[in-house]
Amino acid sequence: MKILVCISKSPDTTSKVAFTDENTKFDENGVQYIVNPYDEWYALVRALEIKEAGGGQVTIVTVGAATDEAVIRKALAIGADEAVRIDADPKDAYYTAMQIANYAKANGFDLILTGKETINYNGSQVGGMIAEELDLPFVSLAEKLYVNGSSLTLEREIVGGVQVVEVNTPAVISCAKGMAEQRIPNMRGIMAARTKPLTVVAPVAIEELTSYVNYTMPNAKSAVKMINPENMDELVELLHNEAKVI
Amino acid sequence: MILVYVNSTNGLSKSALETVTYGKKLNDSVTVITNGGASTDLLSSLGEYGASSVIIDRSVDGEDAQQITRLIASTAQSIGANTVVFSHDLIGKAVAPRVSVRLKAGLISGAISLPNSDGTTKVNVFSGKAMGNVKVNSSIRIISLLPNSIQPEKSGTACTVEETSGNAGNAAIKVISTKKPEGEIPLPEAELVVSAGRGLKGPENWGMIEELANLLGAATACSRPVADIGWRPHHEHVGQTGVAIRPNLYIAVGISGAIQHLAGVNGSKVIVVVNTDSEAPFFKAADYGVVGDAFEVVPRLNEAIKKFKAAQH
Ligand SMILES: Cc1cc2nc3c(=O)[nH]c(=O)nc-3n(C[C@H](O)[C@H](O)[C@H](O)COP(=O)(O)OP(=O)(O)OC[C@H]3O[C@@H](n4cnc5c(N)ncnc54)[C@H](O)[C@@H]3O)c2cc1C
Ligand SMILES: Nc1ncnc2c1ncn2[C@@H]1O[C@H](COP(=O)(O)O)[C@@H](O)[C@H]1O
Numbered sequence: 001m002k003i004l005v006c007i008s009k010s011p012d013t014t015s016k017v018a019f020t021d022e023n024t025k026f027d028e029n030g031v032q033y034i035v036n037p038y039d040e041w042y043a044l045v046r047a048l049e050i051k052e053a054g055g056g057q058v059t060i061v062t063v064g065a066a067t068d069e070a071v072i073r074k075a076l077a078i079g080a081d082e083a084v085r086i087d088a089d090p091k092d093a094y095y096t097a098m099q100i101a102n103y104a105k106a107n108g109f110d111l112i113l114t115g116k117e118t119i120n121y122n123g124s125q126v127g128g129m130i131a132e133e134l135d136l137p138f139v140s141l142a143e144k145l146y147v148n149g150s151s152l153t154l155e156r157e158i159v160g161g162v163q164v165v166e167v168n169t170p171a172v173i174s175c176a177k178g179m180a181e182q183r184i185p186n187m188r189g190i191m192a193a194r195t196k197p198l199t200v201v202a203p204v205a206i207e208e209l210t211s212y213v214n215y216t217m218p219n220a221k222s223a224v225k226m227i228n229p230e231n232m233d234e235l236v237e238l239l240h241n242e243a244k245v246i
Numbered sequence: 247m248i249l250v251y252v253n254s255t256n257g258l259s260k261s262a263l264e265t266v267t268y269g270k271k272l273n274d275s276v277t278v279i280t281n282g283g284a285s286t287d288l289l290s291s292l293g294e295y296g297a298s299s300v301i302i303d304r305s306v307d308g309e310d311a312q313q314i315t316r317l318i319a320s321t322a323q324s325i326g327a328n329t330v331v332f333s334h335d336l337i338g339k340a341v342a343p344r345v346s347v348r349l350k351a352g353l354i355s356g357a358i359s360l361p362n363s364d365g366t367t368k369v370n371v372f373s374g375k376a377m378g379n380v381k382v383n384s385s386i387r388i389i390s391l392l393p394n395s396i397q398p399e400k401s402g403t404a405c406t407v408e409e410t411s412g413n414a415g416n417a418a419i420k421v422i423s424t425k426k427p428e429g430e431i432p433l434p435e436a437e438l439v440v441s442a443g444r445g446l447k448g449p450e451n452w453g454m455i456e457e458l459a460n461l462l463g464a465a466t467a468c469s470r471p472v473a474d475i476g477w478r479p480h481h482e483h484v485g486q487t488g489v490a491i492r493p494n495l496y497i498a499v500g501i502s503g504a505i506q507h508l509a510g511v512n513g514s515k516v517i518v519v520v521n522t523d524s525e526a527p528f529f530k531a532a533d534y535g536v537v538g539d540a541f542e543v544v545p546r547l548n549e550a551i552k553k554f555k556a557a558q559h
């Protein structure tokens with residue numbers, strides 16, 4: 001099975017979020033980038049498990065600049081066979097998805113996996129967009145994925161529960177918690193990653209459908225009001241009369 | 247023309263009413279497109295929230311994003327929609343990106359406000375630690391609205407309901423089974439949420455948390471380690487890697503308030519924190535704080551609510 005895993009970078013979850021250039025650019029000063037957790041823990045590791053069980057090839061693809069190669073090497077160290085970097089700034093989800101769809105079209109994959117969402121822009125957009133462009137089924141927020149020949153059995157999250165569905169390959173799947181367990185790269189993997197193929201591909205011309213004009217910070221919380229633990233009547237009274245939520 | 251997609255397979259959810267209200271506030275005529283088996287009477291009540299007509303395709307069951315996409319795109323084209331509105335829920339997240347590609351229309355994913363006068367619309371970024379203003383460069387725009395960002399508002403009367411079929415093609419996804427606990431409030435839609443963490447020591451201690459939730463009519467949630475060790479079901483896990491929620495009230499008991507937890511709950515309007523440790527980071531994000539032992543504070547709070555409810559009657 002030929003599997004393509006879409007990998008994006010995201011700031012380490014403890015990074016300070018600030019903006020520069022009159023709040024139009026994310027301030028990267030001191031920010032550590034990691035592989036977006038959903039892409040790494042769930043999509044990539046499940047792809048490797050499928051390959052280990054049934055053979056095949058796992059390719060990772062990222063749309064990003066040369067500086068993202070550290071993140072790509074980490075994904076290779078976990079076990080992907082090869083990496084492709086599409087050399088462009090992934091400013092808009094549509095732009096990013098069309099780049100990946102274009103690469104996938106030319107190279108033919110049985111399965112395309114994405115993470116549930118990126119934790120910086122939280123759009124949950126790229127997977128569905130790739131699927132539409134390739135005219136493939138899309139199962140979103142899958143928590144389990146099993147392969148039987150050319151048929152996939154998946155568990156996906158639905159409102160208040162889970163559903164088991166079947167779909168044939170080729171298909172696009174977005175991966176959520178439950179798919180697999182995080183793998184820590186070992187020394188051998190890290191050494192091997194240095195020599196695995198990393199191909200740089202030029203982007204195709206695509207218009208951006210959206211743009212971020214600027215950013216704002218949420219209003220600062222007013223100071224917390226402390227309540228005597230003996231006096232829960234007071235808390236109930238405040239929630240009713242002051243906060244008006246009960 | 248505004249087209250609003252509503253999934254009415256399981257009746258009309260609050261987020262469905264929010265999206266119709268949102269469409270109405272865009273100051274244009276609102277058509278609702280839906281699928282599934284909802285009754286004509288129920289659907290015509292969407293007129294009260296601002297819809298001028300509802301179109302339903304009963305041959306589409308709402309399980310396959312590709313099929314729903316074809317239905318929405320063909321309806322958008324036939325009515326000449328300039329805006330398509332979704333709820334940013336599980337179905338919206340699967341369908342809106344597809345419709346965006348099909349119509350070549352920019353998607354504002356997870357909007358939390360109406361568009362400003364310059365057309366930019368606010369979305370949460372960096373797990374709610376900041377907000378971005380997004381502009382659409384295409385002639386059609388798609389907005390998926392984060393649940394609980396606006397309140398449903400009644401402004402009109404019942405509207406017409408029209409049946410359609412034949413525009414959606416076949417489904418590629420086959421549903422084998424569906425497991426859904428009965429009677430629970432789905433977490434992303436809950437207005438009140440009671441949540442607990444590792445401070446509760448073990449799954450056997452959740453009785454008082456469930457009682458508190460029942461008294462308030464709230465949904466229950468938990469921190470990630472609690473779901474990971476199996477004290478609570480996975481769908482209750484909130485935070486960066488779990489569900490992101492923005493209820494009116496979030497009560498957090500025995501949760502330290504790690505940044506990854508806050509990422510999923512910091513959109514809550516009011517936060518109450520109960521923790522033995524006055525230095526717990528959660529207090530910095532709280533509106534009301536109680537430093538105390540959950541095993542004493544929660545039963546006391548439950549009694550206080552019972553007293554309050556009795557006095558209301
Ligand atoms: C990439 C990444 C993603 C993550 N995603 C998530 C996520 O989505 N959601 C999430 O929740 N976590 C997430 N985490 C984990 C997170 O960092 C914290 O470890 C976790 O939230 C802590 O859970 P907790 O508050 O229940 O437990 P603890 O940190 O152990 O806190 C327990 C709290 O209970 C208090 N306490 C103890 N006894 C009592 C008592 N009797 N009464 C009252 N209070 C008491 C303690 O003072 C303490 O503050 C993530 C971590 C990483 C690295
Ligand atoms: N720049 C990128 N390069 C490769 N894959 C990406 C990129 N951005 C997003 N993705 C993939 O698309 C998923 C959803 O991203 P998003 O739509 O931004 O929430 C991610 O989890 C990744 O798998």
